[in-house]
Amino acid sequence: MILLIKEKIKSFSSSEGFRLFMRHKRGVAGLILLSFMLFVALTADFIAPKRFDEVDPSSRLLPPSTEHVFGTDQLGRDIFSRIVYGARIALWVGLLVVVIEAGIGVPLGLIAGYYGGSVDKFISAITDMLWAFPPIILALAIVTILGPGLTNVVIAVSIVSWAPYTRIVRAKTQSIMSREFITAARAVGESSFSTMFRYVLPNTLASVIVLATLTIPSAILYTTALSFLGFGAQPPTPDWGAMLNEGKDYIFKAPWCSIFPGLFITLTALSFNLLGDALRDVLDPKLRLG
């Protein structure tokens, strides 16, 4: 078993794609940055000196010092600890949004591209309609119905932004449908369902992976923007957007309350953007987004 894994790793690390990726300096930088964020998120319990909701009235709005590396907020909470726990939320939210988006968008794209005709027209019409809504505005409208909260924001952002998955998977499916192996699969009596998921889907995966990597940063930016407006994560959740929402009232008195959460949003979004660009260059150089 271990030998098999070793063999796999060996064949992967000597593969053309891997070597291309390793030569992509920005991609490697993105991967390192992302690994750092993941490390912070996973080991939060060990890294954070305080709990994220530990209030200390005697040390409110303290500037960064050796005791509080990033300073403290209006309730005397340690900002460094909150940022460290916030990494979990940001990465989890980004991942969740992308999984929901792909869960809606990919099957619709497969069906539209596979069946064509009126099914395709119907699905494309919905996709176009969704495209006509400015995402943040629609997300705001949905949050108005569902009420504030991080889960509702995740749902709202996912609902408004699955359309790119449908468009790209549909286009890929259409180009795959004329290939011989699809004709062969159908000739030996594979069902539509099985053809779609066993033969077409794997061939669209490279594009979906690239798209997913590149939509995680916008998912993180949208959800933090909604939290910043006060519609997302509610206190004392250490969501970076919510921290900015609380910190903006003290922007001049205690700028560190705002500087660090924003910096970490930027670094996280940057890591995915760098990685996504590199993956596109390696996996699917012709992919056009938007």
Next chain:
Amino acid sequence: MGLLTYVVKKLLIGVPVIFGVTIILFYIMYMLPGDPIKLLLAGERVTPAKIEELRRAWGLDQPVYIQYFYWLSHVIRGDLGVSIVTKESVTLLISQRLPYTLILMLTSTLLSYAIGVLAGLITALKRGTLIDGVVSVAGVVSYSIPGFWFGLMLMLAFGYYSKLLPISGYEGPQSLVLPAISLALPSSAYVMRLTRAEMVEVLNEDYIRTAWAKGLNKKRVLFVHALRNAMIPVVVMFFLDIPWLIGGAVVIETLFALPGMGRLLYVSIIRQDYAVVQGIVLIITVLTVVFNTLGDIVVAVLDPRVRIERGGSL
């Protein structure tokens, strides 16, 4: 397909989209929790008979599709209803705020296209050099920065430490500088990226090689032959960018306390003033559809191939 047929077809497609949007929007508002009559009365004590009378007066006793047509017939006449909180006409409220938002969007768009196209051209012409590397990385960083956080940092640097510019409220055009920059930063990076990609692609085309081979001077090849074609997708993006900019404007106007439509939307959501929310979302969506259609038309004018390629699939 002729240009005129194409334009008419595009316009005709825009109409059902707008209708679809109004239906979705009406339904969203219909599903909202809370009784609009109770919201309207705001705690006033009245008899059940009076409530029933009001319900009938507002048409709320009718089935939902009748209510929709009732609402739509008013919308078409430019009547978006009345704010539950201030009792003012929604149309009036929005028309007072819209100019600020439009000016903000216009300045930030001009700014982001000026910076983006220039940076894109430089990086494309200096491809593979240090300048290209540095500017491209700066681009990726720019669209990874949350606009609202960048706005906060600008406030801190220019409004507080150096006191050069106003940071909150509207005191004249200078109040729009920081919001416009915050809004322009991420979009300028996208413009740069697209300009660079298109320019690099066009420079590899045969007709550019022909132009060089003919011995045309550098300026002519780059600006007349290459730039003109590379700019087509950039121009289209200009129109498609609008919804994203409006979304950003909500956040930025709220941050800088500008009296625009975005901030009105934010305030109305907080106050649960649904008639205003519905009106604003409708206006924004119609604007988006209009700009998308304009984008399609402009690209068809600039690039005749599109009319044929896209004409078939409609």
